Amino acid sequence: MHKIALAAILGGISIASNAAPLGLPPVPVPADNPQTPAKIKLGDRLYHDKRFSADGKVSCATCHAREKAFTDHLPVSKGFQGKRGTRNAPTVINAAYLKTQFWDGREPDLEGQSKQPPVNPVEGGLPDHRPILAVIRKDKDYTRAFKKVFGATPAEISMDHVAKAIASFERTIIAGDSPFDQYRYGGKNNALTASQKRGLDVFLNKGRCVSCHVIEQTQALFTDNRFHNIGVGFKRLKEKEAQTARAFIQKKNQGADVDVTV
Structure with missing residues (x-):
């Protein structure tokens, strides 16, 4: 990865807009959850809050850490009390573009995805979402923020509000303008080395990687947003x-x- 496009990765918060980084399309944003600076800021805090777990030690950022390219660098992720799951954590970078979330695609969007980890028996370990709402409703900074962003009183704050804020933050975690993007879409022939150009040729032709990891005329998400059985691990x-x-x-x-x- 050459360059992370938005300041969300670098420490600040910016809103993904139609001015997408080179090589990427505009970030899709649901009509019922428009991006605002206040909502993104709230989502950032929720994303990093460890109180939303059974032992008070696990947040979204535990498995999707900014300093680790929004993963945890582990073969299999650890949840509360050190419990191990059955999957490694996919990166949040550019997850805003995916048409399904989780490795099995069971959620269609970031809003739905964000609700599940806290109540997963291995990840957050909570029995339901009520402990999360209880923490939020007792926190004056949170109640002020939810009032500002959603117009909700403490009693009206719901997991839908929480999910929308987290999803808004995650939609700022976007990476583009890589050496590949500069070479392919920016007209910079020297952006890739000779070896990298040979690799790209294999990717596009003999290797047929591009059949699934799609490169389009004006953008590249390197996915066709479909599921493929290629037999990995089947033996x-x-x-x-x-x-x-x-x-x-x-x-x-x-x-x-x-x-x-x-």
């Missing part, structure tokens, strides 16, 4: 495919959390 199942599938379906029908089941 570990050996002859247990049917048994594993049955166990998963049974757990799913029982309402078990997918992150814990798989």
Whole structure:
């Protein structure tokens, strides 16, 4: 990554706008959750608040840390009390462009995604969202901020408000204008080295990487926003495919959390 486009990565907060970084389209923003500086600032604080977990030690930033490119650099992420999950943490960078969230795509947007980790039995460990709202309603800085942003009294503050604020902050975490972008879209032939240009040629042609990691005429998100079964890790199942599938379906029908089941 050459350059993080918005000041959210660098320590300040800026609003993603139509003036998108080179190589990226405008950030999609829901009509019912427009970006405002106050909402983004509130979302930033909520994102970093460790009180929204069972042991008071886990926040969004625990697994999606600014200084680690909004990941945790771990093969499998750790939640409250050091519990290990079954997935590593995807980066939040450019997640605003994704059409589905989580590795299994179970949420369509950042608002829906932000509600789940605190009540995941491994991540935040809370039984439900009520402890989060209780913390917020007792915090004068929070109640003032929610009143300013949403016009909500302490009793009216809901998880929808919390989710909208966090999502607004996450929509500022955007990275573009990389050496690739400068080469491909900025007309700078020397932005890539000779070796990198050879790699790009393989990516576009013989390797067929671009079939799924899409590069368009004016922008590149390096995804087609679809799911593909390429067999990675399948050998570990050996002859247990049917048994594993049955166990998963049974757990799913029982309402078990997918992150814990798989």
